[in-house]
Amino acid sequence: xxxxxxxxxxxxxxxxxxxxxxxxxxxxxxxxxxxxxxxxxxxxxxxxxxxxxxxxxxxxxxxxxxxxxxxxxxxxxxxxxxxxxxxxxxxxxxxxxxxxxxxxxxxxxxxxxxxxxxxxxxxxxxxxxxxxxxxxxxxxxxxxxxxxxxxxxxxxxxxxxxxxxxxxxxxxxxxxxxxxxxxxxxxxxxxxxxxxxxxxxxxxxxxxxxxxxxxxxxxxxxxxxxxxxxxxxxxxxxxxxxxxxxxxxxxxxxxxxxxxxxxxx
Amino acid sequence: xxxxxxxxxxxxxxxxxxxxxxxxxxxxxxxxxxxxxxxxxxxxxxxxxxxxxxxxxxxxxxxxxxxxxxxxxxxxxxxxxxxxxxxxxxxxxxxxxxxxxxxxxxxxxxxxxxxxxxxxxxxxxxxxxxxxxxxxxxxxxxxxxxxxxxxxxxxxxxxxxxxxxxxxxxxxxxxxxxxxxxxxxxxxxxxxxxxxxxxxxxxxxxxxxxxxxxxxxxxxxxxxxxxxxxxxxxxxxxxxxxxxxxxxxxxxxxxxxxxxxxxxxxxxxxxxxxxxxxxxxxxxxxxxxxxxxxxxxxxxxxxxxxxxxxxxxxxxxxxxxxxx
Numbered sequence: 384x385x386x387x388x389x390x391x392x393x394x395x396x397x398x399x400x401x402x403x404x405x406x407x408x409x410x411x412x413x414x415x416x417x418x419x420x421x422x423x424x425x426x427x428x429x430x431x432x433x434x435x436x437x438x439x440x441x442x443x444x445x446x447x448x449x450x451x452x453x454x455x456x457x458x459x460x461x462x463x464x465x466x467x468x469x470x471x472x473x474x475x476x477x478x479x480x481x482x483x484x485x486x487x488x489x490x491x492x493x494x495x496x497x498x499x500x501x502x503x504x505x506x507x508x509x510x511x512x513x514x515x516x517x518x519x520x521x522x523x524x525x526x527x528x529x530x531x532x533x534x535x536x537x538x539x540x541x542x543x544x545x546x547x548x549x550x551x552x553x554x555x556x557x558x559x560x561x562x563x564x565x566x567x568x569x570x571x572x573x574x575x576x577x578x579x580x581x582x583x584x585x586x587x588x589x590x591x592x593x594x595x596x597x598x599x600x601x602x603x604x605x606x607x608x609x610x611x612x613x614x615x616x617x618x619x620x621x622x623x624x625x626x627x628x629x630x631x632x633x634x635x636x637x638x639x640x641x642x643x644x645x646x647x648x
Numbered sequence: 649x650x651x652x653x654x655x656x657x658x659x660x661x662x663x664x665x666x667x668x669x670x671x672x673x674x675x676x677x678x679x680x681x682x683x684x685x686x687x688x689x690x691x692x693x694x695x696x697x698x699x700x701x702x703x704x705x706x707x708x709x710x711x712x713x714x715x716x717x718x719x720x721x722x723x724x725x726x727x728x729x730x731x732x733x734x735x736x737x738x739x740x741x742x743x744x745x746x747x748x749x750x751x752x753x754x755x756x757x758x759x760x761x762x763x764x765x766x767x768x769x770x771x772x773x774x775x776x777x778x779x780x781x782x783x784x785x786x787x788x789x790x791x792x793x794x795x796x797x798x799x800x801x802x803x804x805x806x807x808x809x810x811x812x813x814x815x816x817x818x819x820x821x822x823x824x825x826x827x828x829x830x831x832x833x834x835x836x837x838x839x840x841x842x843x844x845x846x847x848x849x850x851x852x853x854x855x856x857x858x859x860x861x862x863x864x865x866x867x868x869x870x871x872x873x874x875x876x877x878x879x880x881x882x883x884x885x886x887x888x889x890x891x892x893x894x895x896x897x898x899x900x901x902x903x904x905x906x907x908x909x910x911x912x913x914x915x916x917x918x919x920x921x922x923x924x925x926x927x928x929x930x931x932x933x934x935x936x937x938x939x940x941x942x943x944x945x946x947x948x949x950x951x952x953x954x955x956x957x958x959x960x961x962x963x964x965x966x967x968x969x970x971x972x
Contacts, residue, residue, distance in 0.1 A: 389765050396762040400751065407750050469745025473807070476709050477763040478735040484763070638713045641661060641706075 390483045397487025401461060402495060411457055419449035419499035420506050426569050427507060438513035443595045444569040446500025450530075451562055451588055453496035454489065454538045455555050461488045462545035463552045471546075472643050475634065481546075482539065482630045489538035493531050518601030522608050526598050530591035533615035536622035537587045543626065547633045549645040566592050587618040651722055651815055651846035652685040652708065658716035659703050659870075677703040679870040680717070685848060687814075690841040692861030693850040696967055700870040701850040702741070705819045708848070709739045721815055735764065738808035742820030744800045746807075747792050753779075753803050754788040757810060764811035771810075778806040782836060798829030805836060815846045822856060834860060854960035864959075868967040878959050885957040885965055888913055889933035893926045893940060894950030906943055911936055916964045923950065929957070929965060 405411040423445035427438065462485070465471040474484060508515045517523045545551045563569065565582055566589040572580060583589040594611040597603025603611070637643050659678040665671050678700040685691040693701050706712040708719055710730040719726045724733045740746070747756050754775065761771040779785045782802035792800060801821060808816060818837065822830040837860055841847055851857055857864050858878045865875040874881060898917070906928065907915045914929040930936045934954045941949065 392768075393762050396759055400748065400755065400759050403755070404748065404750050468748060469741075469743075470748060472711055472741070473746050473760070474763065476711050476734060476739065477760070478731065478765060479763040635713070638711060641712055643711060 390480065393479050393483050394487035394490070397484045398491040398494075401488040401491035404464075405457065405492070405495060411453075414452050414456060415449060415496055415499050416502055418452065419445045419503055422448050422569075423503040423506055427511065427513075438507050438511075439515050439517070439599045440596060441569070442500065442503045442507055442515060443592070443599055445503045446497070447566070447568040447588065447592050447595070448563055449499030449503075450493060450496045450534060451566075451568070452559060453492050453499075454534055455541070455559055455562075457492040460545070460552055460555075461485075461492070462542055463549075466549065466645070469644070475637075475643055480630075481634065482626055485542045486535060486539055489535045489542060490531075493535050493538065497527070497531070517599050519598045519605060519608070522605060523595065523598035526591075526594035526608060526612065529612050529615050530595060533587045533591055533619045536619040536626075539626045540622050540629065543629050543633050546630075546637055547642070549642055562586065562588060565589065567596070568592050587615055587622075590614045590618070649687065649723065650684040651687040651689070652683075652691075652719070652848065654681055654683050654704075654708070654717070654719045656717035657681040657704065657707060657714050657719055659700075659707060659712060660715040676870050678707070678714075681867070681870070681872055682717075683865050683872065683875055685846060687846050688841070688844045689863065690837070690847045690849065690861050692857040692864040693848060693867055694852065694854070694857045694864050694963060695850075695867035696852055699867045699967075701852075701867060702819055703870075704867070705739065705741075705817050705848065705850060709737060709817055710734060735811060736813055737815045737817065738811065738813035739817035740801075740804040740808045740819065740821055742801075742823035744797055744824075747800060747803060749793040750791060752789050752791055753784055753795065753799075753806075756792060756803065757788075757806060760807050761810045766811050774810065774812075775806075778809055781809075781839075782806045783832065796829075798825050798832070801825060801829070801833060802836070805833070809840075813845070816840065816848070818847060818849045820850055820852070822851070822853065830856075854958065854963050858959040866963055866966045873966045874962075881962045881966075882957065882959050885929065885962045888929045888931055888957055888961070888965075890955050890957050890961050891928045891930060891934070891936055891940060892951075892953050892955065893928070893944065894952070895924045895926055895944070896922065896948040896950065898924055898926060898944075898947060902943065902947070906940065909939065909943075911939075914965050927961070927964070929961060 423441055426441045426445060462471065465474060475481060504515060507513050564575065565572065565579060566586055567583065572583050590611045593603070594608055594615070597611070598608050657678055658680060661675045661677055663673050663675070665673065681700070681704060693704060695701050703712065707714050708721065708726055710726050710733055713727055721733050722736055726733055757775050757778070758771065761775065766774065776785070779788050782805050784799060784802055784806065787799065792803065795803065821837065822833050825833060834856065837847065837849065849860060861878065863875065863877055864881060866873050903915060903917065906912060911930050911932045912928055916927045918925045918927065928936065928940060937952060
């Protein structure tokens with residue numbers, strides 16, 4: 384019990400440190416505040432023929448793009464940042480579990496990216512005058528909380544590759560748009576070829592987008608929304624359990640290959 | 649009981665080259681290194697750049713897994729018991745990295761305190777004490793990016809002491825510091841030893857090792873070439889004198905010719921701006937000067953002096969007279 388308390392404290396401190404560092408980084412602020420607004424504006428323009436009901440779909444979709452971009456670039460890149468500052472080694476050599484530290488950092492990144500959803504809401508609702516209503520507000524907010532934890536667990540796995548491969552940051556660029564598309568952030572996956580559907584099902588951001596879109600627009604029944612929570616909880620559990628072994632393996636490999644102090648490009 | 653035991657420690661680095669036909673190259677960084685450090689001892693690991701000092705420290709601080717041999721800290725194996733070793737050691741690596749520059753010194757310390765499971769009450773008491781010890785009191789709320797190099801290095805020391813570790817690893821802690829900053833840091837290190845901490849200090853500054861360490865291991869090309877007290881190491885060269893000749897450009901063939909003289913034990917060249925200082929270790933003392941000058945015929949010669957050997961000369965003799 385004491386151990387859990389100590390780990391929660393480490394997580395909270397990692398959360399705070401990450402948030403404070405990000406707030407001084409212009410690139411991060413652009414990803415959270417400006418990019419989703421551009422996406423929202425463009426999407427709304429493209430989908431204006433679909434009627435005003437589509438506005439809430441755009442708010443959530445653009446918010447999800449901000450969430451994913453932040454998770455991908457800031458969550459993972461926070462490890463690259465630790466390499467650049469030379470703090471990855473002190474982190475690994477400390478008694479704290481690196482998994483706990485990274486969970487706190489990714490949680491900070493995902494939480495702050497919710498700002499992009501709020502930003503899109505204000506842009507579309509107040510500046511552009513579209514009516515925004517949530518069909519199931521309670522289920523929507525619960526879906527949001529569960530989505531955040533599901534995405535953070537996914538980010539935990541993603542971040543581990545940044546520890547193993549110093550240059551992994553180069554590869555993540557290729558993951559940004561495929562996930563937007565495969566997870567149905569801005570248009571339904573029914574528009575995609577059938578063979579891509581199983582891929583979407585394996586990605587927790589897909590279930591997060593489905594739950595949020597469904598609760599906001601009423602395209603899912605409450606029971607179906609609860610079903611998506613179950614799937615997200617299942618994925619989160621799998622990711623967290625897998626991360627224990629994964630981090631042990633990756634840290635051992637990094638210590639054998641002497642890659643902890645290597646600064647990637 | 650020994651605080652640190654190192655047995656036949658070995659570490660290889662592998663690097664691969666080529667895309668289709670991949671070739672793997674192995675470099676031995678540490679080869680068959682063994683030593684023990686007593687509890688409360690300040691032990692120096694002295695060697696030139698690339699000798700294997702940092703690699704050895706990284707293996708002992710659990711950041712690298714040895715390729716062979718074993719090491720234990722306070723009876724705990726650094727590989728098998730890494731999780732138990734970590735709370736009991738503190739370390740700093742030379743240079744300015746390893747801190748969050750966009751945060752204040754205080755934020756850095758509070759964060760690392762939590763990583764070392766230092767509880768909030770202890771942390772609140774200990775951080776101001778450490779800030780006072782390292783001379784950063786009053787500057788702790790400023791961002792680290794505005795700190796001088798010396799201040800960052802002192803913040804590193806405070807970070808390493810947050811959890812009051814029994815064993816400290818200081819890897820070239822005075823690297824890049826100005827003389828005043830380096831002297832202050834040496835005083836801090838000396839005080840830590842007075843507080844009965846076991847300290848492993850790596851440095852390539854001879855006078856630093858001489859002034860601080862009770863015993864010194866000289867490491868070169870990954871191997872320990874000598875291990876003794878500074879006094880005993882100096883005794884190895886007591887039979888010799890050092891002739892220093894200031895030159896303005898010296899060809900390699902002249903150095904080789906001087907090295908080949910029967911009364912010359914070792915020759916080292918030290919670059920000082922536009923000049924080189926050739927240090928010749930010889931039992932002949934001042935009598936060697938005329939012969940040396942004869943061999944330097946045609947070169948521009950500055951000052952020539954003869955002096956008693958220092959620890960640095962013992963070190964040069966041990967690691968060979970490579971250009972410093």
